[in-house]
Amino acid sequence: QSVLTQPPSVSGAPGQRVTISCTGSSSNIGAGSDLHWYQQLPGTAPKLLIYGNSNRPSGVPDRFSGSKSGTSASLAITGLQAEDEADYYCQSYDSSLSGMVFGGGTKLTVL
């Protein structure tokens, strides 16, 4: 059972928009801890996708965007492409656990 809750899977057709939610609690996202997102392509190490709730590292397409509100956050992907098919993880800091926590991951399937 992950501290941050994500849907196990989402899907969308090429060109469509999908969103992935990440729900936390008052000891992490709700406490003001920033939320970060990672993309893990099959057989590879995770890669930072969004940091500080809504910031994109250089090289990440602007099709990817993040937002945070209350105890939840979302990752939006617009103009879905086949190469976006991957696992996506959210991550934050939890003050009760005194450590970093991840969501359980969401598998994105491009139909």
Added chain:
Amino acid sequence: EVQLVESGGGLVQPGRSLRLSCAASGFNFDDYAMHWVRQAPGKGLEWVSGISWNSGTTGYADSVKGRFTISRDNAKNSLYMQMNILRPEDTAMYYCAKGSTYQLTHTWFDPWGQGTLVTVSS
């Protein structure tokens, strides 16, 4: 180019020990906290441990507290994880990751190494 290269994984029997290493290059190693994150086969990511820039602060997940010890050698640009009393549930790919600041907390991980596989089985 920032690069992290893990080593030291392998097959080990339950109850035995293993030491992982992570060689860093391409950035000022002693300016950043460093972390270990693991991923069991077919499962999600789990933060295991982190260490501040000067080794003054360390943190551990409850699942490894008392069994694993993180350390670093800034002179060698290297991060380590001593894993003792290994259990089958410790079987995972272990990734080394650079923190975003010198502190241990409120951080993101970028970049990640390619990982080293630890298998605990008799």
